[in-house]
Amino acid sequence: MAISAVKGFRDGLGSAARLYSEIETSAIRVLERYGFSQIRLPILERTELFARAIGETTDIVEKEMYTFPDRDGTLLTLRPEGTASAVRAFVEHHLDQTDSVTKLYYSGPIFRHERPQKGRYRQFEQIGAELFGRDDPLADAEVLTCVRDVLDELGLATARIMINSLGDASCRPKYRERLRAWGEEHRAELCPNCVRRIEKNPLRLLDCKEEGCRKLSETAPLLRDSLCEPCASHFAQVRSLLDAMGVVYEVDPRLVRGLDYYERTSFEVTAEGLGSQAAVAGGGRYDGLVARLGGPKIAAIGFAFGLDRLALAVQAARATAEQDAALALVPAVFIASLGADTRADALALARKLRRLGVRVELDGGRSLKSLMRRADRLGAPRVLILGEDEVAVRRGTLRHMTEQRDEKQAVDFDLEGPALLEAVGVAR
RNA sequence: GUGGGUGUAGCUCAGGGGUAGAGCACCGGAUUGUGGCUCCGGGGGUCGUGGGUUCAAAGCCCACCACUCACCCCA
Known part of the structure; x- marks a missing residue:
């Protein structure tokens, strides 16, 4: 019996492989214009890092990590995202001492043990960027402009940027409680999944796909109305800068992300031609994470593109055999x-x-x-x-x-x- | 983790109890050393795996496995 690749792990051949490196090259070109410099990160970290950074109760940490004991028994995990490693490196090398602002980008494989489907694989690739040391709305707007530029560079003009503000440590916990209370009140009308969410992750009540829950959730309290004044003001400034730049976005008050470290500005990019896994990029501000991982109190914001999904989107966008053939290696x-x-x-x-x-x-x-x-x-x-x-x-x-x-x-x-x-x- | 779909040649797929097929691709010939078009020929298959029913199974039954799409979640 011939040996085949592990489920969810794929080979990239021929024009597909070239498409990947072409996309990666264009994205990096844009990132470097914005002043991000490359950091080469390990793909293996102590499990503890991800558990602390991403959040113990998130799906990723609870059931999607490739974790195993090293020979001496310490638990190691194949990275299920890149930000935690970037922050760990930032803290470990005291990068805040070198410059008041640090901008890093990285690319490479990410591992999550999920059920594979179109646009979702157990090993996939991300191109990520992190900006440390700036808490002003200007930084948020600059980062989102950069995301837009990458998309345009790749010919993904129809990709949509969705943004939301998740509040911060002073207003989000209160909102969580309000939402939980609302969930309890409507427990009987919610789908079984949502009933679990009431306890586990009330924010997820907002983006259930079940028709009944969606209707009902329109009556749920919105975070927008619970933001503290500084958060609300920050968000308003980010938006007005984007408006001034002509960077098109949509505010999605239900946008919730699966990693606990995000606060204030968070965003997601969706593209066409991907099936049900439409998100090609995601990111947001994580002002509390550096300190939580043992570093100084330093604000940060970052994002990551999913290279595999970008490739699907780019392919759908150009879709003709001619353009595919243009990627072939023609000998002179x-x-x-x-x-x-x-x-x-x-x-x-x-x-x-x-x-x-x-x-x-x-x-x-x-x-x-x-x-x-x-x-x-x-x-x-x-x-x-x-x-x-x-x-x-x-x-x-x-x-x-x-x-x-x-x-x-x-x-x-x-x-x-x-x-x-x-x-x-x-x-x- | 849950559900649906699909597994037959390198690729795309037809065949639904009685000799394994087509198109494309590949190799050779027509044209002693010259491509595309055409014609002729050829190689290549444990019909996903294991068991069962049958005189006879790619086909029917059971189990398993893989791939795939969707749920969930996310890039």
């Missing part, structure tokens, strides 16, 4: 080696060209017909044919595919550098 020259006596020269020429930066596909050991067919299928514009005749005069025949024309003795085997490039018709 295909070298066809006929017969054993031509191998060494073929390999030498291929290597010279490759060292000059030319994408070369080399093949041999079978009929010219099949080599030509393959060159054609790969889309190579020129084929350098090396057979007995060519080796005898040490000059290769150059086949121009689109013109259906052969150019005999076009490429001298001993050419180097620009002369060689010119001979095979490759512009530098």
